[in-house]
Amino acid sequence: TNAFKIVSSQKEVVVAGACQSLFEGAMYTFVFMWTVAMEKAAAVSGMETPHGYIFAIFMVSCMIGSCTYKTLSGSVSPTQMLSMVITAAAFGLMPAAVGTEAFGITALLLGFCLFEAAVGCYWPLIGEIRSGVIPEECRSTIMNFFRVPLNLIVVIVLYNIGDLTDVFVFRFCIVLLGASAFLSTMLVIPEKASKPDEIEIEDASG
Numbered sequence: 001t002n003a004f005k006i007v008s009s010q011k012e013v014v015v016a017g018a019c020q021s022l023f024e025g026a027m028y029t030f031v032f033m034w035t036v037a038m039e040k041a042a043a044v045s046g047m048e049t050p051h052g053y054i055f056a057i058f059m060v061s062c063m064i065g066s067c068t069y070k071t072l073s074g075s076v077s078p079t080q081m082l083s084m085v086i087t088a089a090a091f092g093l094m095p096a097a098v099g100t101e102a103f104g105i106t107a108l109l110l111g112f113c114l115f116e117a118a119v120g121c122y123w124p125l126i127g128e129i130r131s132g133v134i135p136e137e138c139r140s141t142i143m144n145f146f147r148v149p150l151n152l153i154v155v156i157v158l159y160n161i162g163d164l165t166d167v168f169v170f171r172f173c174i175v176l177l178g179a180s181a182f183l184s185t186m187l188v189i190p191e192k193a194s195k196p197d198e199i200e201i202e203d204a205s206g
Contacts, residue, residue, distance in 0.1 A: 003141040006134070009196035015187045016133045017146035020126055021087055022180035025153035026173040027119055030093070033173075034112055036166050041100035041108045056108065060114040065120025068183065078129050083184045085125060090177040096170040132189040 007013055019126030035051065042049040072081060095103040103111075134142050153176070157169060 003145070005139060007142055007145060009037070009096040010133075010189055012133050012140060013189065015183050016129055016147075017142065017199070019082065019086075019132075019180045019183045019187065020085040020143075020148040021146045021153070023122065023126075024068065024178045025087070025150050026089070026176040026180075027122075028091075028098050028150075028154045029157050029169060029173050029176075030112075031108050031114065032161075033096075033166055037096045037100060037108060037170070038112075038166035040166065041105035042202075043099055045105050046104070054112075057109070057113060058116040061116035062120035064132070065122070066124060069121045069124045073125075078125060078132070078189060079184060079187045081121070081125055082187065083181055086177055086184055087120045089115050089122075090174050090181065092116075092118060093170050093174050093177070097167060097174050099167050129187070129189065134188075 003092070009018075035049070038051075039049045076084075088197055092111045092113070095107045095111040121158060130139060154202070157164070157172070161169070
């Protein structure tokens with residue numbers, strides 16, 4: 001099919017899809033793991049876990065990330081911003097990857113808020129990158145290709161979750177984010193060719 005030909009012939013499509021699969025693999029794993037980490041940290045501090053308040057804080061953090069995208073989009077290139085966002089997400093998971101005993105519940109919550117802010121910035125950013133890299137007529141088909149490794153990552157983690165510690169899982173998420181950040185440095189968004197109408201206007205003005 002045309003979608004398969006594009007994936008096999010255009011490097012930037014593969015790189016963008018791989019970045020998305022790795023980042024979202026870490027993100028969906030986080031969705032299943034943050035309650036476990038917060039409950040353990042709260043138990044160490046002798047507290048109950050206020051899940052509702054924490055989730056509300058996450059949503060505010062996500063909104064802040066979206067606003068940050070709007071602020072930076074005019075001055076920072078999409079590929080540079082993607083590298084920054086993925087790196088910030090990895091740093092946000094550091095306290096959980098080291099262990100709740102080392103940092104405590106406050107550092108853990110702040111790290112998770114940074115991760116959620118990165119997610120909030122990521123969604124509009126990856127949409128912009130996809131529109132610049134993947135042809136519109138087969139965009140949904142191509143992105144379905146890359147949902148296969150994404151789902152595979154999450155299924156493998158959840159299938160083995162009983163044998164894995166939460167610290168190990170968060171470290172694995174950081175590895176995924178590190179790989180995604182590395183690929184983002186290789187991402188190049190091709191310049192779109194001028195439309196015939198635009199070319200005629202340029203020729204007339206010249």
